[in-house]
Amino acid sequence: MTQKTTGNSRRAFLKGAALTGVSLAAGKASAATPDPLITEVQPWASGLGDGVDETPYGLPIQFESDVVRRNVEWLTADTISSINFTPIHALDGTITPQGCAFERHHSGAIELKKEDYRLMINGMVDRPLIFTYADLERFPRENHVYFCECAANTGMEWAGAQLNGAQFTHGMIHNMEYTGVPLRTLLEEAGYDTAGKWVYVEGADASSNGRSIPMEKALDDVLVAFKANGEALRKEHGYPVRLVVPGWEGNMWVKWIRRIEVSDAPVESREETSKYTDTLEDGTSRKWTWEMDAKSVVTSPSPQSPIMHGKGPLVITGLAWSGRGAITRVDVSKDGGKTWETARLAKPGEKMALTRFYLDTDWDGEEMMLQSRAMDDTGYVQPTKSQLREVRGLNSIYHNNCIQTWLVRSSGEAENVEVS
Numbered sequence: 040m041t042q043k044t045t046g047n048s049r050r051a052f053l054k055g056a057a058l059t060g061v062s063l064a065a066g067k068a069s070a071a072t073p074d075p076l077i078t079e080v081q082p083w084a085s086g087l088g089d090g091v092d093e094t095p096y097g098l099p100i101q102f103e104s105d106v107v108r109r110n111v112e113w114l115t116a117d118t119i120s121s122i123n124f125t126p127i128h129a130l131d132g133t134i135t136p137q138g139c140a141f142e143r144h145h146s147g148a149i150e151l152k153k154e155d156y157r158l159m160i161n162g163m164v165d166r167p168l169i170f171t172y173a174d175l176e177r178f179p180r181e182n183h184v185y186f187c188e189c190a191a192n193t194g195m196e197w198a199g200a201q202l203n204g205a206q207f208t209h210g211m212i213h214n215m216e217y218t219g220v221p222l223r224t225l226l227e228e229a230g231y232d233t234a235g236k237w238v239y240v241e242g243a244d245a246s247s248n249g250r251s252i253p254m255e256k257a258l259d260d261v262l263v264a265f266k267a268n269g270e271a272l273r274k275e276h277g278y279p280v281r282l283v284v285p286g287w288e289g290n291m292w293v294k295w296i297r298r299i300e301v302s303d304a305p306v307e308s309r310e311e312t313s314k315y316t317d318t319l320e321d322g323t324s325r326k327w328t329w330e331m332d333a334k335s336v337v338t339s340p341s342p343q344s345p346i347m348h349g350k351g352p353l354v355i356t357g358l359a360w361s362g363r364g365a366i367t368r369v370d371v372s373k374d375g376g377k378t379w380e381t382a383r384l385a386k387p388g389e390k391m392a393l394t395r396f397y398l399d400t401d402w403d404g405e406e407m408m409l410q411s412r413a414m415d416d417t418g419y420v421q422p423t424k425s426q427l428r429e430v431r432g433l434n435s436i437y438h439n440n441c442i443q444t445w446l447v448r449s450s451g452e453a454e455n456v457e458v459s
């Protein structure tokens with residue numbers, strides 16, 4: 040037997056709920072009509088539920104089975120060198136469960152046992168070293184929450200509104216609490232040469248996904264992480280060990296990390312030349328665009344999360360983040376950027392982590408052009424699409440952090456549209 044929530048019961052609940060700040064104009068109806076969900080004994084109260092060991096490792100209840108990663112088939116030739124998207128339209132808070140956090144692989148997700156895991160540090164060091172997984176666990180560790188955003192997130196939207204859903208336009212992002220050892224600690228253990236201005240990091244998968252990272256960043260906040268949200272990394276996120284490079288493009292977060300070489304020059308690998316550079320209007324390309332600029336998106340209402348309840352109290356919510364610091368303010372517009380209201384941040388913004396914002400509002404049932412605009416503690420303001428195009432032209436893919444617009448119709452349905 041399946042559980043059903045009727046419109047009636049939700050209204051009844053809203054009637055009884057003490058909400059502040061908004062008047063519940065929409066929550067009238069029912070009380071006179073008896074609600075069988077209240078007045079009759081239901082099947083789930085007439086017998087016993089599952090015992091404690093029914094699912095030794097739990098999964099979401101069946102009614103939530105549509106809250107999953109999804110890919111866009113035409114984007115890539117196969118699923119091995121491909122990407123899928125976090126269902127951000129259906130999540131709340133800021134922590135992304137590993138089970139639905141987007142995946143990006145260049146040669147598939149590999150299966151690597153802890154026993155077979157090795158991490159080598161070589162190059163300009165006093166003592167080239169090889170660490171086992173057990174070795175890494177003996178260094179002092181830290182916990183930090185950071186977002187990881189693929190530089191290609193929102194990349195398909197450069198020329199015009201394309202994908203119909205926040206999951207697809209903005210879902211190449213996840214935000215987890217990582218446990219790991221600062222890379223600095225391991226570099227010090229190896230005795231890095233101060234003339235070494237770069238480290239080259241590579242993974243154990245066939246693609247290796249090698250990237251050059253300036254030594255200054257390597258010594259600052261980069262983590263060699265082995266836990267995410269309290270548990271072991273999932274295979275698809277780099278089990279048993281991945282690099283965490285706070286605020287910088289996802290491509291540098293090398294999974295299944297196996298080697299770190301200290302050098303005096305960058306390698307200029309495939310991933311930092313032919314890929315992950317930004318072609319400008321005159322045909323030249325920007326490189327070393329590591330930081331992810333401040334960005335935000337309304338996650339609900341949005342095309343996959345339409346308004347179902349008609350006019351009246353409406354919670355508009357979304358996510359904001361900046362690779363350069365903490366989010367200080369998010370504004371929401373209902374009229375395509377003509378006027379703005381300042382949203383409520385669920386918690387003060389934290390450096391290089393997702394921030395949840397809410398605008399608790401009363402919807403008049405009229406069409407809206409919903410936008411959000413993030414600001415960070417460097418004073419940076421998220422640009423409009425035309426502001427971004429003025430600087431970057433139309434040839435770019437990566438690092439598209441422009442303001443997103445959802446057209447919300449009076450029916451409550453929403454659609455991806457462009458307001459430049």
Ligand SMILES: Nc1nc2c(c(=O)[nH]1)N[C@H]1C(S)=C(S)[C@@H](COP(=O)(O)O)O[C@H]1N2
Pocket residue numbers: 140141142143144145146187188189190213241242243244246247248275276277288289290291292293294295296
């Ligand atoms: N070894 C290795 N590391 C990798 C990749 C890869 O294919 N191989 N993909 C990179 C890219 S492009 C991104 S955006 C992030 C994605 O991390 P996720 O799969 O945990 O979401 O991992 C990066 N690290």
Ligand SMILES: [Mo]
Pocket residue numbers: 143188189190191289290
């Ligand atoms: Mo990426």
